[in-house]
Amino acid sequence: MTADEKYMQEAIRLASLAAEHGNEPFGAVLVKGDEIVCTNENQIYTSSDPTAHAELGLIRKFCAGTGITDLREYTLYSSCEPCFMCSGALVWMKLGRLVYGASDLDLGKILNTQGSECSRTVFEQSFWKPEVTEGVLRQESIAVLESYFENHEKG
Ligand SMILES: [Zn+2]
Secondary structure, three states: OOHHHHHHHHHHHHHHHHHHOOOOOOEEEEEEOOEEEEEEEOOOOOOOOOOOOHHHHHHHHHHHHHOOOOOOOEEEEEEEOOOHHHHHHHHHOOOOEEEEEEOHHHHHHHHOOOOOOHHHHHHHOOOOOOEEEEOOOHHHHHHHHHHHHOOOOOO
16 A cells, blocks of 8 residues: 555545534544654534534634644545635645545546536646545545435535
8 A cells, every 4th residue: 555545545534424423524644754744634513614624624624723724745535526626725824735535527427417627627727736646446436426316415
């Protein structure tokens, strides 16, 4: 198992936990060097905050807790491609590298919606472009999304 797969496995585990906790199945892990420095899961329902996505919540938690706001030396692992809002936030924190499992197009197929290349679109139009690796443990990530959205509407 590669390092990317190891951290993605943790992001996917957090995605499953989020669903167990009554939220949507998305998880995120922040890594510097070979150390996990912050993790977070989706909390949109338990916090009654439609913006409480795994990635955005992680950024708020990590930056507020450490005072660090420039993350060019960090890698964010997200179980699913960050949405437009979260991708925008990754620009503002100058993230060094983004790794995700399922894409938004994969999610769109599961939800019977269009989906889009959100992170690519945001980064292409922005002053800051994180390095991107997509599709790490993609099938595992899709499986978690499918099992949840079989029985739930998207919030
Ligand atoms: Zn988001």
